[in-house]
Amino acid sequence: MEDLQQLVRECLVNNRRSQEQLYRKFYPALFLLCRKFFSQPEEAVEVLNDGMLQVFTQLEKYDAAKGELFNWVYTVVRNTALDKIRKKKWPVHAAIEEDVIVTQNNIMSKLAWEDIYKLLDTLSPSTRAVCTLFYLEGFPIKEIGEMLQQSPGTVKWHLSETRSKLKPILEQYYLK
Structure with a gap:
């Protein structure tokens, strides 16, 4: 845990090696997250990179008292993916009013x-x-x-x- 806190402190002063270490540490899980939203691996990596850029530029906003670093990074990257999806112009479909049945064991x-x-x-x-x-x-x-x-x-x-x-x-x- 101390290693992660040290890594964050070094990232806050723009230490490129520490940024790379943090990126590599979270890459597998964050790539899987981005891959859920984008069919092309290249697009998933692009969004992941954009998200991590947001992480590094906003790292001072992270508050360890509010939760784990990974959860904060995950949220930032997920929101970056959602922003990209929102900004694209997808075909608009007519909405239908139907009840959606949610099952816990989908x-x-x-x-x-x-x-x-x-x-x-x-x-x-x-x-x-x-x-x-x-x-x-x-x-x-x-x-x-x-x-x-x-x-x-x-x-x-x-x-x-x-x-x-x-x-x-x-x-x-x-x-x-």
Whole structure:
């Protein structure tokens, strides 16, 4: 723990080696996070790098009393990914009003990461983001709508789209 605190102190004075060490320490988990949102590994790395730049430029805002450094970094990188998704102009779909049934034991939680990425790659970027936030990150519909600046109805539409696109694939390959 002391090593991490020392690393943060060195990063605060722009020590490039310490920044690289912190980057490498968190890279595996943060890459997996970014990969959930973006189908191309290059795009995931780009967002990860943008997020880590935010981390290093805002590191003085980190408060150890409020939580672990990794959780703060994870949130900064996730928000960077969401910002990129918001800024892109995705096709707008008509929202449908349908109740979304949430189950604690969803199939996504039972798959290997490689399989989840293959499934996510079949979705449009905006639908992929909603799916990731809802099923993998556990955010409620209202918060997802606020994060992505979408109405709850649009978020529900994306969840419906996720189910309609993934159900045949899951039935064919994973639910035998």
